[in-house]
Amino acid sequence: xxxxxxxxxxxxxxxxxxxxxxxxxxxxxxxxxxxxxxxxxxxxxxxxxxxxxxxxxxxxxxxxxxxxxxxxxxxxxxxxxxxxxxxxxxxxxxxxxxxxxxxxxxxxxxxxxxxxx
Amino acid sequence: xxxxxxxxxxxxxxxxxxxxxxxxxxxxxxxxxxxxxxxxxxxxxxxxxxxxxxxxxxxxxxxxxxxxxxxxxxxxxxxxxxxxxxxxxxxxxxxxxxxxxxxxxxxxxxxxxxxxxxxxxxxxxxxxxxxxxxxxxxxxxxxxxxxxxxxxxxxxxxxxxxxxxxxxxxxxxxxxxxxxxxxxxxxxxxxxxxxxxxxxxxxxxxxxxxxxxxxxxxxxxxxxxxxxxxxxxxxxxxxx
Numbered sequence: 001x002x003x004x005x006x007x008x009x010x011x012x013x014x015x016x017x018x019x020x021x022x023x024x025x026x027x028x029x030x031x032x033x034x035x036x037x038x039x040x041x042x043x044x045x046x047x048x049x050x051x052x053x054x055x056x057x058x059x060x061x062x063x064x065x066x067x068x069x070x071x072x073x074x075x076x077x078x079x080x081x082x083x084x085x086x087x088x089x090x091x092x093x094x095x096x097x098x099x100x101x102x103x104x105x106x107x108x109x110x111x112x113x114x115x116x117x
Numbered sequence: 118x119x120x121x122x123x124x125x126x127x128x129x130x131x132x133x134x135x136x137x138x139x140x141x142x143x144x145x146x147x148x149x150x151x152x153x154x155x156x157x158x159x160x161x162x163x164x165x166x167x168x169x170x171x172x173x174x175x176x177x178x179x180x181x182x183x184x185x186x187x188x189x190x191x192x193x194x195x196x197x198x199x200x201x202x203x204x205x206x207x208x209x210x211x212x213x214x215x216x217x218x219x220x221x222x223x224x225x226x227x228x229x230x231x232x233x234x235x236x237x238x239x240x241x242x243x244x245x246x247x248x249x250x251x252x253x254x255x256x257x258x259x260x261x262x263x264x265x266x267x268x269x270x271x272x273x274x275x276x277x278x279x280x281x282x283x284x285x286x287x288x289x290x291x292x293x294x295x296x297x298x299x300x301x302x303x304x305x306x307x308x309x310x311x312x313x314x315x316x317x318x319x320x321x322x323x324x325x326x327x328x329x330x331x332x333x334x335x336x337x338x339x340x341x342x343x344x345x346x347x348x349x350x351x352x353x354x355x356x357x
Contacts (some may be wrong), residue, residue: 006138011139012315019132024125055153056146061173063165064253070148071173073157074164078177085259089196092350096200099354 017044031098031108035091042087049076049083050054167320169328170252178257179332183316190297190339197294197346204353230275238270248340252332258297258339265340266347273351285348293345300338304331310319 003013021044024037053073061074102108105116143150160173160181168176178186244264251257273281285293292299301316308317308331318328 001137001140004144005136008142009143010138010145011142012136015132015135015139018135019128022131023124023128026127051145052150052152054146055148058146060255061161061164062254063171063173069161071161072155074160074173074177075157077151077174078182080179081174081259082185085189086192088194093196093199093203096203096350096354100203 010054011048014044014048014051017041017047029110031101031110032095034110035094035098038094039087039091042083044085045088046080050080052076121174159257163264165323167318169296169318169325169332172252172254172257175252175257176331176334178327179335180318183301183305183318187298187301187316190301190342193346194295194298197350200350201353225275233271233275234301235322237268237272240264244268244340244344248336249333252329259343261336262340262343263347266345269344269348270351273348285345290345290349293341295342296345297335297339297342300322300335304335305330 018041021037021040021042024040025034028034053076055070055072056068057069058067058072059076061071098108101113105113107113148154160177164173164176164181167250168180170176170179244261246261247256247264248258248261251261269284272284276284305316309315311327312319318331319325320328
């Protein structure tokens with residue numbers, strides 16, 4: 001199993017990144033840090049899916065003069081471009097909500113917010 | 118201590134099955150992986166002729182999956198509307214009393230200010246290049262728009278508020294922010310009128326110029342729209 005994992009080191013790295021993000025989300029009390037953790041988890045998924053499209057010795061999927069097969073899979077890249085845009089949108093919305101919470105309550109620590117209600 | 122042990126147990130419980138699954142995937146970089154064996158070979162073989170773009174990623178995004186991308190640009194637009202609603206509408210008036218007029222809101226050194234101003238035209242040129250060459254080189258509307266948005270944000274950090282606000286025209290602001298959905302809609306309707314299907318890109322060699330023109334219109338729309346949405350979100354966030 002470890003032998004197989006060594007061949008798929010790129011995928012394993014994205015799992016590690018995912019766990020780092022999850023750890024941040026669970027342990028940090030600051031809302032901005034929590035959301036950074038969520039962003040790290042998103043990034044790990046993006047990295048995993050883009051890594052799925054890699055082909056050994058592959059070229060960028062741009063045709064034209066001098067283009068030679070094999071080409072890297074264009075599909076994961078196109079999907080992840082969509083994913084990144086959605087991630088940016090959610091980040092902007094979450095940050096604005098955090099700004100709003102700070103204006104309303106004067107704190108962005110989840111512990112203190114829980115004690116307030 | 119108890120809590121920390123619980124967290125470690127949870128992380129291991131998450132990581133172990135994922136690692137097991139990763140070890141059983143086809144080896145990284147092999148051309149036999151499932152994502153590479155179904156629809157991708159078709160895209161790679163025919164994408165350049167059918168899609169009108171030598172960059173297959175652009176072809177997939179704007180042509181094969183055009184509907185997906187059209188709704189995706191609507192997502193950014195909706196996110197901006199939601200940000201504005203959360204920050205500006207919900208009963209808080211923007212107060213910019215602290216800023217001395219004529220000063221940049223953040224204290225920056227002269228060196229930073231000078232460098233940003235000197236580099237600005239080149240960054241703008243680069244972003245225009247990335248947008249307009251998205252169909253033959255790496256790049257496209259989203260990437261170029263992000264560069265342009267970052268440029269305006271960097272400039273508004275080193276300029277005074279009045280100068281920064283003058284960077285983007287106020288009047289057509291709403292139109293600019295909606296540029297991406299509008300560009301998609303116009304191209305879609307053009308395809309409907311000329312070729313009989315919404316968002317249809319002509320595949321004939323004779324109409325290749327039309328496909329390239331439609332792709333360019335969408336790319337420019339996405340670039341302009343993305344940049345102005347980013348700048349608007351930034352301005353809403355610093356309004357307090």
